[in-house]
Amino acid sequence: MTAGYAKLLEILLAACVGILIVPVTLQVISRYTPFIPSYIWTEEMARFLFIWTIMIGAMVGVREAQHFEVDVWPDLSRRAEAAVRILARLGILALALVFVWAGSSSRGLPGTGRRNWPTCRSGSFTLPGR
Secondary structure, three states, X not given: OHHHHHHHHHHHHHHHHXXXXXXXXXXXXXXXXXXXXXXXXXXXXXXXXXXXHHHHHHHHHHHOOOOOOOOOOOXXXXXXXXXXXHHHHHHHXXXXXXXXXHHOOOOOOOOOOOOOOOOOOOOOOOOOOO
């Protein structure tokens, strides 16, 4: 099951990077040619795809242990090294929960106020059913 989930994440990651090329190309071309109008949605689409690419790429990197490591304590026993790895994974889990909590509403973290999305006519993005 986890192998299928990993494959799905890799496909989503490739799709995000592939689709990201379209709005970025439109932005670059529209700056230098009068033939293509400057669309406002391309900037937001590129931003959202870039964020999703980072998040999905981080998940794939954690699963495959491809993140860089800094050896603060180079000579640890196997048990101590396992404890450090468990603490690091718990830290990753805590940050993931913060992202889920902050992303569950359209407000972001407390005290940041509402987010205004220029392409939404309502002035703020809301999730369906909220």
